[in-house]
Amino acid sequence: MIDLVGIPQPNDAPEPGACVRIDRPKGPDGKDLGLCRIHLDPPHRKMPVFDVPLLRDLDQALDEIALDDSVKCLVIAGRDPLTFAAGADIETISKIDDPHVARRFCREGQKLFQNLYRMGRRGGGKLRTVAAVGGAVPGGACEIGLACDLIVIADHQKTRIGLPEVLLGILPAWGGSQRLPRRLGIVNALGAILAGKLYPARKALKLGLVDRMTKPEYLWEIADKIALGQQECRHRGRSGLGSRLTDKNPLFAAFVANQAQKGVMKKTGGRYPAALSVIPLVVRAPRVPIDKGLEAETEAIMPLTTSKVSESLVGLFLLKEESKKLAALPSGEKAARTARAAIIGAGVMGRGIASQMAERGIDVRLRDLDRSQLDAAEHFHRGEINKKLRRRRMGKHEAAQAIDRLEVTTNAGGFARCEIAIEAVAEKIQVKRAVLGELAEIMGPDAILASNTSSLSIDEIALELPHPERVIGMHFFNPPRKMPLVEIVRGEKTSDEVLARTARLALDLGKTPVVTKDCAGFLVNRVLGPYLDEAVRLMERGVNPILIDRALKRFGMPMGPCELIDEVGLDIAAHAGASLEAAYGERMKACRYLAPLLEAGQMGKKSGAGIFTWSGKKKSLKKNRKLPKPKGRFSMSEEAIIDRLVLAMVNEAARALQEEVVSGPRQLDLATVFGMGFAPFHGGVLRYADTRGHEDIVRHLEAVREEIERFEGVDGERIGRFTPVESLLQSSKSGILFHHAAA
16 A cells, blocks of 8 residues: 555545546456456546545555456556546645655655556566556656556547656656656657657657557447457567667667757756756666666655746646636636637738637638738648648648638628637727727627737727627737737626636637736736836947847746847837837836837848848847947846846836736736746746845845936936835835735
8 A cells, every 4th residue: 555644635535435436347248357447537626637535546446456366457547538637636746845745755656656567467467457548648647557568549639648747847756757768768758758748649659658549439448458368459669679779778878868968958058957857867767677767766856846946837837727717607617618700800910810710620700801911811821730730730631620610701791600709900999999890780799809909908999889898808929829828808897708708718729818907018018018128228228139138048038038029020019118108108118229220121030130130030140230329338247137127027017916917926927927938947927036035126126226327317217117116115024925925
């Protein structure tokens, strides 16, 4: 028996024995076949996870089977063919703050899966053990499959299997770092674990991660027959001469480890210690006994589970899961799925939104007055679908359906049956009002009217529209197919039902919704504005934009602010800056240093020139004659550059929280990571402030303000962005942090 005493349990933990269901299928003659099938079916979870109750009951079931001589083979299955398990319970992990408790949680899970392995023939036991998996099979769910003799997987678009633990700041610690390299070889295993890849069924079969693939409706039947020996199924794991020459070769392993470490350092700068910790475990796995490998796995995970990086990444994961609750209606039921939608405007945003909807099973009618825009949208959509078809992420039938679901038109007909309309037209309030006003006359009274505006007031847009309770903001970020966040902007009259239905649509598109108040810039653009503006002001003072970008990339941002401005487009950035300045006054006053570039039509990457000169995806900092001469040659350390830009964000984020733009610090942090790419290992802007300490934040804000006053000679509202907001001043004295206050 495994010992789970002291490990956090869910409040609604069921009685012992309730989390697994045991079937003993009979033969046609009614005789016992010697087959036992254990179904993971915890009553307190919509999706099974390996929490204390499930681990306890699975352990008890395996012990009983081990003592039952009539059992000749064993199948581990889920509640249904496409509901297996979502891995280890992340909430349990988030509650563990003692490394020794983390160690025991790891060891007891290893012991359980090792018991299963030893029951199987590959582990020297008498039973043939088969895992029948489908749907989501991440982390611990994949690891229990690896502990079985064979894995049969359901061929379905929902199926994904792999070990994503590194993305949470931890590592596969229930045998995954040891068994996966034995199956795939150290090169493929490292690639899978370091990237946190979740493979679709066909790719998993080709890679050798699973041994057989079948349609979901036949999954249990095929698994049963394989377990009984009625159907042949060869273990597809790596073995033989190739394994001895490579995986068990110390020189080859050392080379692979060295290359992997270089790759991780180049990509992350060492900010994610789990990736570095897992490399030696994987490369040594084929050369050490499994028990020693598991011990090493345990020692490696101990410092990671309670680290700040893991705390941040696990927190973000839980926040993303929490956002799914936004789709609940006031009654508690989940809002209905959108089946048909209208998109008005076939520009970059409109076509991207429409394409993703069509791919996700929604019938879309896309309208634009410009036929060439519609042609471009159709070409873009076909290109995206064909790309997935080539990469085998879609079948031919699915691809054909996705292409057929997108209809384009230049007229106003055909929208009456649509349940939601999203306008993505010019950022002018009269234009948006006119578009939504026309749709209001055509569509039913229950249809949602949504605006993709990035800066205009939803309440202002809703003025004079019938049924203003159905008007809402649905702000996608560019490029809309890739960016994971959608800001759902609630107007004063927006109803709860409309909010839930809009959130459900965002979730169905694979996005993470965050609800914001209707204010200028909403949340992300408001927090991002001072950050980008300070980068331009440093350029104006003579700081090299390459140095600015380098500093912020080392801080952890995916790209530097100067490159981001070119990527977004100087015209878009200038428009957003002007909107913020109009709303918030001098505190958000936009620097005009880049105005000559804008006047010359140099919009950034899309025009080939901006702050940088662009050739495709490559950039260079050639002398741009349209760029004004800087006001001197100013030298700053990386730390000073980071403080200048990041603290401007922190202060504005604290102000937005103070003004209740979002419901709390957790939602704000989620938006900053998913909407603007704030370094995930910091956990979001406010989590970063908490980790650094509010007293230190206030002290450095005041130092930056004094430096600006001394060297730039400005005062008043301009430096207001570096004047600590009241909530920061109070918390710096009380020691109550943003996330502690919200707990």
